Amino acid sequence: MLVLAAEAGQVHLTSQTRIVAAVLALFFMLMILELIRRDRLQERYSVIWFIAGLGMLAGAAFPGLLEVVANLMGVRNTNVALFSIVLLLLLGLALNFSVIMSRQAAQITRLAQERAIEKALAEKRAEGANGNGASGEEPLEAKEQSL
Amino acid sequence: MRALVFIPAWNEEAAIAGVIADVRKAIPGADLLVVDDGSTDATAERAREAGALVASLPFNQGLGAALQTGYLYALRNGYDVCAHLDADGQHPAEEVARLLAEVTADRADLVIGSRYHAGAVAESGDYRPTFSRRIGTSVFRFFLTLATRQRFTDTTSGMRAANRRVMALFSQHYSPDFAEIESLQLAVRQGLRVEELPVRMLERAGGSSFLTPLRSAFFIFKGLVVLLVGQFRPRHVEAE
Numbered sequence: 001m002l003v004l005a006a007e008a009g010q011v012h013l014t015s016q017t018r019i020v021a022a023v024l025a026l027f028f029m030l031m032i033l034e035l036i037r038r039d040r041l042q043e044r045y046s047v048i049w050f051i052a053g054l055g056m057l058a059g060a061a062f063p064g065l066l067e068v069v070a071n072l073m074g075v076r077n078t079n080v081a082l083f084s085i086v087l088l089l090l091l092g093l094a095l096n097f098s099v100i101m102s103r104q105a106a107q108i109t110r111l112a113q114e115r116a117i118e119k120a121l122a123e124k125r126a127e128g129a130n131g132n133g134a135s136g137e138e139p140l141e142a143k144e145q146s147l
Numbered sequence: 148m149r150a151l152v153f154i155p156a157w158n159e160e161a162a163i164a165g166v167i168a169d170v171r172k173a174i175p176g177a178d179l180l181v182v183d184d185g186s187t188d189a190t191a192e193r194a195r196e197a198g199a200l201v202a203s204l205p206f207n208q209g210l211g212a213a214l215q216t217g218y219l220y221a222l223r224n225g226y227d228v229c230a231h232l233d234a235d236g237q238h239p240a241e242e243v244a245r246l247l248a249e250v251t252a253d254r255a256d257l258v259i260g261s262r263y264h265a266g267a268v269a270e271s272g273d274y275r276p277t278f279s280r281r282i283g284t285s286v287f288r289f290f291l292t293l294a295t296r297q298r299f300t301d302t303t304s305g306m307r308a309a310n311r312r313v314m315a316l317f318s319q320h321y322s323p324d325f326a327e328i329e330s331l332q333l334a335v336r337q338g339l340r341v342e343e344l345p346v347r348m349l350e351r352a353g354g355s356s357f358l359t360p361l362r363s364a365f366f367i368f369k370g371l372v373v374l375l376v377g378q379f380r381p382r383h384v385e386a387e
Contacts, residue, residue: 112204113216117223120180120202 018060025056045100048093148251150177151226152243153217155210155305156234157184160193163234167197170232173240174247180220181234184213190234210305211326215318222314227251230308238306242346246308249344256339257313259299259331260306260346263288279363286367287328290374295335300343303327312339328370332377 032049035041059066070081152170156163163181170179181194185207194201202216214231221229228250232238238260246258263284287302305327309317316337322329334341 109208109212109215112206112208113212113219116182116202116204116216117220120200120220121224124200 018063021060022057025053025060028056029053048096052089148227149225150174150247150251151180151217151221151224151229152177152240152247153180153182153220153229153231154194154199154234155182155184155213155217155231156186156190156194157207157210157213158186158188158190159234160186160189162236163190163193164197166232166234166236166238166240167194167199169236169240170243171198174230174244177230177247178226180217182213182216182220184208184210209326211321214326215321218309218314218321219318222311222318226311226314228308228310229314231305233305237348237350239347239349242348243306243308245346246306246344249342250308250310253310254340255342256310257334257341258308259301259304259341259343260348261299261301261304261343262346262348263300279360283363283367283370287370290371291328291331294332294374294378297335297341298343299331302331306346306348322373329373329377332374333380336377336380336382 029050032041032046032053036043036046066078066082069085070076070078073081073084075081075084152174154163154166154170159166167179167181170177179199181191181199181201183191183194183201183203185204191201191203202220204213204216217229217231228247230243230247230250232240232243242260246260249255249258284302288300291299291302313334316334316339317330320333331341
């Protein structure tokens with residue numbers, strides 16, 4: 001947000017906004033480190049956020065960088081360039097999370113299935129151990145006991 | 148030939164015992180497994196009382212995951228053939244026995260019980276589809292036929308019998324969102340012999356269908372996306 005606000009001054013960022021943006025970027029990266037330290041964020045998911053923080057820092061340190069990127073994109077207004085870059089980045093991140101979520105959903109499902117099967121098999125074995133030979137025919141008592 | 152019949156069940160405490168009894172009577176040689184898909188009612192208890200082995204998923208995962216649990220169980224425990232039917236009492240077990248016989252005789256890898264097939268005769272008390280279901284059915288029928296170049300009439304039938312090749316495939320790849328249609332497409336793409344058999348189905352014994360018009364529309368849309376994507380999926384190499 002503050003980075004965007006700083007951009008309102010177009011190419012000529014005041015040193016004040018640059019300092020604020022840099023401090024914010026540093027604070028952001030420290031926060032990520034702290035989250036990792038407290039086991040609230042896994043390292044493998046932190047890389048992307050570190051890159052984002054470094055990007056913020058670079059933008060604050062070298063305001064000319066954004067202009068170069070805007071020129072490369074063929075966008076005359078650096079504000080538009082900044083917005084588009086941030087938007088695309090967030091879109092990519094959101095998609096990345098959906099992919100991770102799908103994978104984890106599949107893993108959870110498989111885990112649930114494995115557990116259900118294991119439990120059913122254990123139940124079946126317990127039933128056999130109770131000496132109820134004829135499987136399936138008169139297992140009622142055995143099952144009620146196990147309940 | 149060892150046969151397993153499994154019944155995916157989600158909150159079907161009213162109907163499950165009847166279905167189990169029906170299966171025991173019509174297919175006495177088969178083992179029975181009820182896959183309880185995280186039911187919040189007494190489905191698992193009723194099933195145990197009725198003498199069935201119950202595999203309970205810890206939370207509701209959807210029909211696809213429940214069916215996959217059954218296929219996985221059948222595969223792991225060395226069953227030669229398996230079959231599944233709905234827990235709501237719509238599927239007569241004697242029809243399931245016919246599907247199993249078809250697979251046992253090795254005339255097909257996967258056999259679908261079709262309620263719309265030309266050979267299925269309507270009797271009183273038999274299944275009659277609602278209007279929105281008929282639309283959905285014909286849409287899916289058209290596109291699945293297009294996708295697989297094989298004629299299917301009942302694409303969403305939950306009454307099926309399968310051999311070990313199908314177990315191996317479905318226990319690995321089974322869409323949790325759109326189990327019935329995608330699995331048919333997948334099986335045909337894998338070069339398995341999929342066959343439809345006309346069967347009788349009954350009206351629901353308890354509970355109500357989850358389909359409202361809006362849901363049906365969404366259901367159809369989702370199904371079409373799944374089919375389209377499925378056409379571009381890589382073919383899997385068989386494990387066995």
